[in-house]
Amino acid sequence: MKRPFRDGKIHPPFFIVLFLLVSCGLFMGLKIHIDHIPRKSIPGASVIFIPSGKYLKYATFGYSSLAADLIYLWAIQYYSDYSITERYLYLDHIFSIINELDPRYLDPYEVGAQIAAFEAGDVNLALKILDRGMEKNPDEWIFPFEAGHYARNVKKDFNLARNYFYKASQIKGSPPLMRRLYASAALGAEDYQTAWNTWLEIYQTTRDEKIKKLASNHLYQVKSAKDITLLQEAIEAYKKRYGHHPSDLEQLVKTGLIRAVPRDLDDENYIYDPETGNVESVKIWWKR
Amino acid sequence: MKIKAIALNTFKEAIRDRVLYLLLFFAAVCIIFSRLLALLTVGDRVKIIKDVGLSSLSFFGALMAIIIGTQLVYKEIDKKTVFSLLSKPIHRFQFLLGKFLGLVLTLFIMMVLMSVIFLVLVFFHTFTLEWNLLAAIYFIFIEYLLVTAVAVLFSCFSTPILSSIFSLSFYLIGHLSWGLETLINKMSPGLGKTLFRILYHFLPDLQNFNFKTEIVHHIPVPAKLYIFSTVYGLFYTFFILTLAVWIFRRRDFI
Amino acid sequence: METALKTENLHKTFKLGFIPKKKAVLKGISFSVIPGEIFGYLGPNGAGKTTTLKCVTGLIFPDKGNIDIFGRPHLSLEAKEKIGFLPENPYFYDYLTAREFLRFCSQLFPKKTKIKSPRILELLSLVGLKEVADLPLRKFSKGMLQRAGFAQALIHDPEMVILDEPLGGLDPIGRKELRDIIVRLKEEGKTVLLSSHILQDIEMICDRVAIILNGEIINQGSLQDLISQKVLFTEIVLSGVEPQELTAFGEPLSTFGGRTLLKIFEEDKIDNVLRLIHSREAKVHSLVPRTETLEDLFVGIVKNT
DSSP: OOOSEETTEEOOOHHHHHHHHHHHHHHHHHHHHHHHSOOSOOTTGGGGGSOOSTTGGGGGTTOHHHHHHHHHHHHHHHHHOTTOTTGGGGHHHHHHHHHHHOTTOOHHHHHHHHIIIIISOOHHHHHHHHHHHHHHOTTOTHHHHHHHHIIIIISOOHHHHHHHHHHHHHSTTOOTHHHHHHHHHHHHTTOHHHHHHHHHHHHHHOOOHHHHHHHHHHHHHHHHHHHHHHHHHHHHHHHHHHSSOOSSTHHHHHTTSSSSOOOOTTSOOOEEETTTTEEEOSSOGGGO | OHHHHHHHHHHHHHTTOHHHHHHHHHHHHHHHHHHHHHHTOSSOHHHHHHHHHHHHHHHHHHHHHHHHHHHHHHHHHHTTHHHHHHTSSOOHHHHHHHHHHHHHHHHHHHHHHHHHHHHHHHHHHHSSOOTHHHHHHHHHHHHHHHHHHHHHHHHTTSOHHHHHHHHHHHHHHHTOHHHHHHHHHHSOSSHHHHHHHHHHHHSOOGGGGOOHHHHHTTOOOOHHHHHHHHHHHHHHHHHHHHHHHHHHHTOOOO | OOOSEEEEEEEEEEEETTTTEEEEEEEEEEEEEOTTOEEEEEOOTTSSHHHHHHHHTTSSOOSEEEEEETTEETTSHHHHHHEEEEOSSOOOOTTSBHHHHHHHHHTTSOTTSOOOHHHHHHHHHHTTOGGGTTSBGGGOOHHHHHHHHHHHHHTTOOSEEEEESTTTTOOHHHHHHHHHHHHHHHHTTOEEEEEESOHHHHHHHOSEEEEEETTEEEEEEEHHHHSOOOEEEEEEEEESSOHHHHTTTSEEEEEETTEEEEEEOSHHHHHHHHHHHHHHTOEEEEEEEEEOOHHHHHHHHHHHO
16 A cells, blocks of 8 residues: 655555546546436526516515616526527516516616517517506607507508507607607507697607608698598498499589599699509609 | 724725625626516516616625624724734724625725626616616615614624624515504503504614615606615614624624 | 722622523622732632632622722723733734834823833833734743733833742743742832732732632632741751651652751751761751742642632
């Protein structure tokens, strides 16, 4: 048996060194093996089981905004992991926890809505999240602005969009764009009066030449839309009455369906095709 | 003068405690780690850094206060250094007050160190000096004062481990006042409700010193609230210290 | 005459253990210390010596009884300014040097007792710690700590010094040095109250003693009064006479290298033995009369109770 003490230095016995190396090799090898075994559980997913509620904030002993940050960071990683197929199940719950913990933390509302609308395909959830954001942060125009976008572009509900954009425009400090979006949405909801009035107001009050031109184009658009709708309705009524489309628009006046033939904003006539019964404006409003 | 001498002596002793530097190291690691953590977020990065920074200051500072504070008086009694001190012409309250102030000074230095690391990191992200963060730090310090006083109080009659548990409980109860309030609101009026209400007003409400969220979100806080919270903190600390003096006064040192 | 210290009927009971069990440690202690004397307070371990001294210095509060220091209540600041206390097995702040520690202690006294650096150095020289004045206390041996304790007790030049087992754990040279310091303190006019269970030291320096046993003072007075000067026996070491021949006079005890130790109880037998030795032309190597020591008294008292 070798003496462990030699030349003033202590050499560890051979067996100890061997044992260390073997056990180290074993556990490192096992780790590599374990990594290859697919695991069902997702780290941190116990967040899902945190109950939500008014008092969650206080259960964090004064560290609520930190908790909100950490859960938000986790959520971002969680939702970026495409291998977790059921990750959208708790989207509402997770983001409601984050919002409760720190209602003034703005990013999670926006990002949560985005994930809901574009990845989970649930635009109503997106709107719900943004509504919550609006409720807790009434001074932030970004929430109704984004909600309006989702309503208009994803849900195609112009009335809803109109309400959101109106709300956004009423918030102090919101950019003038909000009024314009409101007006456009009003047109989409076929509320011609509001659209006309709003665009007129924008036209009159703006000092930016580009915006002025834009407003006038939109006014053209609104008038055209209104007139065309009126004309199309009359044409339908005519067809019902007489069995065919009128040969020209004057016919509609003669038969008393409309009082006068409207002209577009630039005082030009609308183009009418008696075969199809379609009315169009001379110009395309945005190319005017 | 005598209080000052004891305070400085306590400071010299406490500042040598390696636990402090270990905790300082962890706090610094957390603060700097927040920089990395912030990279993972979508949106406002500075918020993460501020939240982690302020929470670290609050948490590690309280830990320092509890760990050092609970040893403070206990060590003197256990190692019997207190014999040669108290046989000298000083009042017992001067001894206690000196120890408390010495620890407060130590914590102040530690807080300054942590704050500097934190504020420098924030500065590198926003390139502005955010003075309102100092308000949050100031209130974290007032919270330290209370927790220290409690730790010293328990240190007068209990071992460090038990004292730490009690002090930690105090800290947790201090953040759970709302629970008691909810309970009270749900009770029907009567003697029970009145008693609980008295209890509610008596137990410490450490949320009064928690302005971290408001300050990070730049929400203005009325000056009145700042002033009243400060005074509340000072009076409560005074109350705890008086309790400690009372317990310590007639204690036999076997 | 004003006493330096007067204790009257001190009682103290401790409640120890989780289920409080009462233990009466002091059962009516009364004694006085006269200014300028060295007073020994002795008793076996657990008798209540340290408890008494801690009552005097305000570290323990007696249940009953009165303590006056130089006529003033013992808890008052004026009383505390007049005493210096050296606890048993002293322990001080590890990280301070001796000099720093004394400076810290000096700051605990009222400003009027100006204690400056020269005084600190003088004290350190007195207790033999001048060379290690700047060594941290954690590196001090037990004996050195004891000396440092002495220094801190003397720092404000008190009128009375109270020492709890001051010579315990010291080597013989250290004991001599500190005994000399105590005697010197008396010469300077100070009063010393010291407790010990090492009776030889007490015997050497104390003027008066009190003996405490099981919480009661069973004897007190001047050493001279307590220990009779009577000779108990005489020990003679001689050679040249066979031990068998000596049995008539006393007890031959040991025989080594031709010398016999003979213990003689009766005084007149001494002359007989000396005559015998002279007649045989034998040799007397030593002749030592043994009087009663404090130890004898003490053992006797303890055996009787």
